[in-house]
Each structure stands twice: as structure tokens, then as C-alpha cells.
Amino acid sequence: MQQTPELVESVTHAGRLLALIISGRFRQPTPADFSQQLAYIEHPAGKLIAPHAHNPVPREVQYTQEVLFIRKGRLRVDFYGHQQCYLRSRVLEAGDVILLIEGGHGFEVLEDLEMIEVKQGPYAGEQDKTRFEGINCARVRLTPEMADGGE
Numbered sequence: 490m491q492q493t494p495e496l497v498e499s500v501t502h503a504g505r506l507l508a509l510i511i512s513g514r515f516r517q518p519t520p521a522d523f524s525q526q527l528a529y530i531e532h533p534a535g536k537l538i539a540p541h542a543h544n545p546v547p548r549e550v551q552y553t554q555e556v557l558f559i560r561k562g563r564l565r566v567d568f569y570g571h572q573q574c575y576l577r578s579r580v581l582e583a584g585d586v587i588l589l590i591e592g593g594h595g596f597e598v599l600e601d602l603e604m605i606e607v608k609q610g611p612y613a614g615e616q617d618k619t620r621f622e623g624i625n626c627a628r629v630r631l632t633p634e635m636a637d638g639g640e
Contacts, residue, residue: 498579502570507592510566513584525554525609527588552591553617555608559585562602565631567624569593575624577632595623 500508511527532538557564559581568576570592580599581587 500568500577500579502568502576502592505571505592506590507568507570507576508566508590508594509588510579510581511586511588513586525556525588525590525607527556527586550609553608555589555606557581557587557589558605558607559583559587560603560605562604563599564602564604565597565599565629567595567597567629569595569621573621575628578629580631593621597626 497512498510499506500510561583563583564581565578566581566587567578570576573593576592
């Protein structure tokens with residue numbers, strides 16, 4: 490996937506990809522080996538897509554990955570490494586999409602928000618996540634780009 494910096498931002502830590510933040514102007518799919526797939530698709534009027542059904546294919550999923558589509562408002566995303574260590578924060582706006590792949594994350598709604606969340610199911614309740622103490626808002630580090638840091 491060609492990553493244009495202003496359209497796709499990779500959030501990494503210790504050499505691991507934690508998230509992809511995708512601008513509303515981005516027009517390419519995610520890599521085929523991702524557990525959760527995203528694709529921008531554009532078709533002209535009149536295009537026919539053949540009827541189809543998806544076959545049962547066994548898949549092993551290690552982590553629940555989630556996708557947030559920001560429809561309205563602003564959302565601050567706080568990124569945490571695997572040891573629950575705060576890394577950085579990023580603000581998402583209407584039209585942005587984020588694929589949360591690994592690590593931890595927390596959120597603060599900055600403006601009235603409408604979003605769509607998509608993730609693998611079925612939801613396993615409290616077995617599905619480990620909750621931990623987040624950072625104090627005074628410590629938030631907003632950066633346009635994520636950089637690797639020690640944990």
C-alpha cells in the first residue's frame with residue numbers, strides 16, 4: 490500500500506504497527522494480510538457487481554481489531570503500547586477512519602460525535618478487553634505524526 494503521509498498515518502511503537510489513521514481523501518485498500526480489511530471502492534453508475542455469497546473459511550484471530558468511521562465531530566485518540574504505557578495522541582475529524590490494530594487506546598470526545606464502529610464478533614464482554622488507568626489530560630501530547638518510543 491502506498492502511504493501518502495497526509496492521507497495515511499502509521500502509528501507504530503517498538504517496530505509494531507498499532508493503528509492506521511486514514512484521511513477521508515484516501516483511495517486505496519489496506520494490505521491483504523490484515524485481519525480486518527478496509528477498502529475504498531468507487532464504481533461508475535450502471536456497474537454490475539455479480540451476486541455472490543461468502544464461503545465459510547476458518548480464520549484465527551489473535552486480537553480484536555476495530556475500525557472507527559468518524560461521521561461528525563472530533564475525537565482524540567490516546568495511543569498506548571503493549572505495557573499500557575502512554576505514547577501519543579491524535580485528533581480525528583469528520584471523514585477520517587482509524588483501524589486500531591494492536592496496543593491500547595483511549596478516547597476523549599472533543600465535539601459532539603457521530604461514528605460507526607466495526608470489529609470482529611461475537612463480542613466476548615469483559616473477556617474481550619483489559620481496562621487500565623489512562624493518562625491525565627494535562628499530559629496529552631498531540632502530534633501530527635507518531636514516532637517510535639521506548640516503553
